[in-house]
Amino acid sequence: MSTSPSNGKIIDGKIIATALKARVAAEVARLKAEHGLTPGLAVVLVGNDPASEVYVRNKGIATVEAGMNSFEYRLPGTASQDEVLAKVRELNADPAVHGFLVQFPVPDQISQQAVIDAIDPNKDADGLHPLNAGRLASGLPAMVPATPEGCVIMAKLAGGDLSGKHAVVIGRSNLVGKPVAQLLLKENCTVTIAHSRSHDLPGLARQADILVAAVGRPNMVRGDWVKPGAIVIDVGINRVPAPEKGEGKTRLVGDVAFDEAVKVAGAITPVPGGVGLMTVACLMRNTVIAACRQNGIALPKDF
Numbered sequence: 001m002s003t004s005p006s007n008g009k010i011i012d013g014k015i016i017a018t019a020l021k022a023r024v025a026a027e028v029a030r031l032k033a034e035h036g037l038t039p040g041l042a043v044v045l046v047g048n049d050p051a052s053e054v055y056v057r058n059k060g061i062a063t064v065e066a067g068m069n070s071f072e073y074r075l076p077g078t079a080s081q082d083e084v085l086a087k088v089r090e091l092n093a094d095p096a097v098h099g100f101l102v103q104f105p106v107p108d109q110i111s112q113q114a115v116i117d118a119i120d121p122n123k124d125a126d127g128l129h130p131l132n133a134g135r136l137a138s139g140l141p142a143m144v145p146a147t148p149e150g151c152v153i154m155a156k157l158a159g160g161d162l163s164g165k166h167a168v169v170i171g172r173s174n175l176v177g178k179p180v181a182q183l184l185l186k187e188n189c190t191v192t193i194a195h196s197r198s199h200d201l202p203g204l205a206r207q208a209d210i211l212v213a214a215v216g217r218p219n220m221v222r223g224d225w226v227k228p229g230a231i232v233i234d235v236g237i238n239r240v241p242a243p244e245k246g247e248g249k250t251r252l253v254g255d256v257a258f259d260e261a262v263k264v265a266g267a268i269t270p271v272p273g274g275v276g277l278m279t280v281a282c283l284m285r286n287t288v289i290a291a292c293r294q295n296g297i298a299l300p301k302d303f
């Protein structure tokens with residue numbers, strides 16, 4: 001990517017995501033012109049969680065801006081698991097939909113894993129189906145989860161070749177921790193996966209040349225957990241009370257105490273304005289990848 005990815009030490013998600021989305025839009029234009037193919041992304045929202053509403057709207061806007069077909073399906077918060085699975089099966093069979101996802105979290109009566117398991121792995125825009133997770137772990141072509149992909153793109157732009165570097169990932173979720181560890185392994189990093197039960201988390205974190213925080217705990221990673229010069233990738237999106245903004249107001253913070261860590265890190269992603277923006281850009285890229293694979297169309301090597 002030719003655009004400068006950072007403003008000093010701050011790795012700017014806006015700049016990197018904008019460049020990636022432009023690249024996706026250019027590829028979509030080529031697919032339309034040369035193959036008559038318009039990739040389509042569908043998003044299913046169950047219920048009306050306010051944050052999810054925003055994310056789903058942003059995904060729809062980004063899809064249209066990239067020149068792709070956007071489909072949005074809304075089910076009530078009272079929908080049964082069978083109703084959600086019926087929608088998944090409908091989308092699996094819809095030829096205009098090359099990729100789709102169900103926005104998480106889903107209401108309690110629905111099993112997130114049952115939903116993931118029902119998605120056609122070829123249309124699994126989130127890359128969360130066990131077949132894609134297994135293919136990624138086996139070093140085979142896979143649909144790759146968007147947030148982890150975004151993390152690694154940012155780390156590479158900040159740090160260049162990551163080969164041989166020690167990456168410490170805090171968090172072991174299927175959505176972020178495990179896949180980001182696999183992607184860093186693919187970059188020839190030495191990877192440690194740490195989590196809430198790990199002994200001496202600060203000591204483990206201090207070993208990291210690349211520190212990825214994906215725990216969902218506001219400001220958990222302190223400045224003295226960061227090795228001087230390390231690349232810090234903050235995946236946390238935590239809404240905390242912000243009385244300074246007025247009663248009942250909130251603000252967004254990451255899993256990393258930014259003001260402390262920025263003094264020590266070589267490069268760091270902010271929240272907001274960091275990894276979150278890459279999630280949507282990488283989802284756009286995944287939709288194009290899925291459409292091309294389903295139609296036997298080769299993508300440029302650098303896509």
Ligand SMILES: Nc1nc2c(c(=O)[nH]1)N[C@@H](CN(C=O)c1ccc(C(=O)N[C@@H](CCC(=O)O)C(=O)O)cc1)CN2
Pocket residue numbers: 054055101102103104105126146147237252271272273274275276277279280
């Ligand atoms: N099916 C999925 N559900 C969820 C995913 C996912 O990848 N697939 N990830 C998150 C939510 N998410 C996308 O779905 C998402 C989160 C945050 C952002 C983002 O742009 N964040 C901005 C700040 C936005 C704000 O002000 O709230 C930032 O970090 O700058 C995009 C997408 C859980 N669910």
Ligand SMILES: [Mg+2]
Pocket residue numbers: 171172173195196214215
């Ligand atoms: Mg965890």
